[in-house]
Amino acid sequence: MARIDCPAGPGNGDDVTKDKTENTLIKRDDESFPIEVRQERTNPLANVFDGLVRFCQARSMFMLHYCTGCGAIELPPAMTSRFDMERLGIQPMVTPRQADILLITGYVSIKTLKRIILTYEQMPAPKYVIGICSCTVNGGMYWQSYATAKMLKAYFPVDIYIAGCMPRPEAVIEGLKDLMGDIKTGRANSWKKYFQNYDYYLGNQQKLFGENWQTPTDIVAEAQHYNLMTDQTLGEHTALLEKHQQPLQALGMSLHGQKEKA
Amino acid sequence: MSKELNLWLDKLLSDIESVKVKRNSSRRIRIDVEPRALPALLELLQGRASYVHLSAISCVDWIDDDQFELVYHVWSYETNSLVSAHTRIPREPGVYLSIYDLYEPAGFFERDIHEMYGVYFEGSPDMGKFILTEWNGPPPMRKEFDSEAFVNQTFEWENYRPQWLKDLEEEGGGISIRPEDARR
Numbered sequence: 362m363a364r365i366d367c368p369a370g371p372g373n374g375d376d377v378t379k380d381k382t383e384n385t386l387i388k389r390d391d392e393s394f395p396i397e398v399r400q401e402r403t404n405p406l407a408n409v410f411d412g413l414v415r416f417c418q419a420r421s422m423f424m425l426h427y428c429t430g431c432g433a434i435e436l437p438p439a440m441t442s443r444f445d446m447e448r449l450g451i452q453p454m455v456t457p458r459q460a461d462i463l464l465i466t467g468y469v470s471i472k473t474l475k476r477i478i479l480t481y482e483q484m485p486a487p488k489y490v491i492g493i494c495s496c497t498v499n500g501g502m503y504w505q506s507y508a509t510a511k512m513l514k515a516y517f518p519v520d521i522y523i524a525g526c527m528p529r530p531e532a533v534i535e536g537l538k539d540l541m542g543d544i545k546t547g548r549a550n551s552w553k554k555y556f557q558n559y560d561y562y563l564g565n566q567q568k569l570f571g572e573n574w575q576t577p578t579d580i581v582a583e584a585q586h587y588n589l590m591t592d593q594t595l596g597e598h599t600a601l602l603e604k605h606q607q608p609l610q611a612l613g614m615s616l617h618g619q620k621e622k623a
Numbered sequence: 624m625s626k627e628l629n630l631w632l633d634k635l636l637s638d639i640e641s642v643k644v645k646r647n648s649s650r651r652i653r654i655d656v657e658p659r660a661l662p663a664l665l666e667l668l669q670g671r672a673s674y675v676h677l678s679a680i681s682c683v684d685w686i687d688d689d690q691f692e693l694v695y696h697v698w699s700y701e702t703n704s705l706v707s708a709h710t711r712i713p714r715e716p717g718v719y720l721s722i723y724d725l726y727e728p729a730g731f732f733e734r735d736i737h738e739m740y741g742v743y744f745e746g747s748p749d750m751g752k753f754i755l756t757e758w759n760g761p762p763p764m765r766k767e768f769d770s771e772a773f774v775n776q777t778f779e780w781e782n783y784r785p786q787w788l789k790d791l792e793e794e795g796g797g798i799s800i801r802p803e804d805a806r807r
Contacts (some may be wrong), residue, residue, distance in 0.1 A: 471757065472756070472757055475757075498781055499780055499781040499783075500774075500778070500780075504774065505770050505771050505774055506770065506774070507760070507763050507768075507770045507773050507774060507777075508755075508758075508763075510778070511774075511778040511779070511780060511781075512778070512779060512780070512781050515779065569777075570757075
């Protein structure tokens with residue numbers, strides 16, 4: 362198992378160039394991302410309380426496994442009696458609105474990526490994303506495919522990658538334990554990066570899905586709610602979103618195929 | 624019954640001109656046929672030899688010959704054998720007849736081939752988008768579509784030599800055998 366400490370943006374090397382042609386992802390070096398530093402509180406009792414909260418968070422996690430690819434087959438043994446994820450307090454959950462961890466298991470096609478982003482945005486904060494398999498890191502064996510997205514972390518932040526094709530259940534458990542450690546020490550705050558750098562992530566999404574891309578979740582309002590607005594939250598891409606955004610409408614109810622009369 | 628049918632079928636097919644029959648095994652028959660004769664052949668197979676199950680229609684892009692090869696796989700529960708009827712149509716304009724009236728599942732296969740190769744089937748009930756509902760580019764399975772170039776133009780790649788790996792290697796860790804060395 363290889364654990365990659367995931368920095369905020371893509372291209373975490375020194376050969377990053379600014380390139381903003383059509384159909385190209387926006388590149389950005391890591392320094393431009395605001396880095397969250399956990400503030401120690403002045404009251405020592407409050408620090409103890411924070412530690413307790415983080416411990417409890419780390420020990421009871423509901424996991425939404427979005428089984429996109431082959432890696433999903435490693436999850437049943439990891440969840441059930443052989444490797445038994447639940448002894449770590451992790452158990453599967455059926456809906457994104459009640460889940461803490463989003464597991465992306467394998468290649469992500471562009472159609473699937475849309476659904477994953479909808480799912481991710483529906484999850485309540487704090488939320489953690491784990492990318493399993495090589496495909497989520499760099500396209501894996503589908504790197505030549507026109508239909509799969511290559512870097513998962515260009516579209517929303519990823520806490521931990523578990524590389525491998527496919528990683529064994531031991532590796533999955535090890536990655537989850539790493540995530541638990543990160544939560545306990547307060548390092549797992551990728552969900553804040555999504556609000557803090559929403560413009561960057563939205564820009565990459567728009568490049569792939571077109572200018573009219575919008576989700577039902579109002580991320581900017583949520584960022585305001587969590588008090589996570591930075592100068593990177595709003596930008597040209599959120600302005601474009603506002604221009605094309607259409608108000609959500611309730612789904613039409615139908616009975617026996619007959620459309621409800623408006 | 625089925626043996627008689629097989630004998631009869633072999634004899635009949637060998638009698639027809641412009642049809643090349645090759646019996647690969649007792650359960651596999653390959654037939655090469657002219658495009659204009661294919662619907663008649665399938666009708667004959669379906670009606671007279673109970674080849675009622677259309678397993679698939681596959682398409683091969685022979686870009687050097689400027690042709691598409693369409694392969695109709697039909698199965699008979701009577702003779703327990705699979706007939707692959709191969710036919711070649713010109714790449715331009717890439718239009719062929721639908722066999723939806725003979726085999727209803729053909730509608731799906733033809734729609735799929737239309738989406739992936741751009742071959743238009745006249746008479747097919749729906750030639751709309753099927754799986755690639757959010758794809759606006761050229762049909763991606765055509766040989767002239769360069770998937771690798773498209774991918775390199777559309778996506779960015781993770782850096783394979785990030786700083787933390789260089790730091791690890793300076794300390795003596797990291798990847799012991801690099802992938803390009805392992806392939807050598």
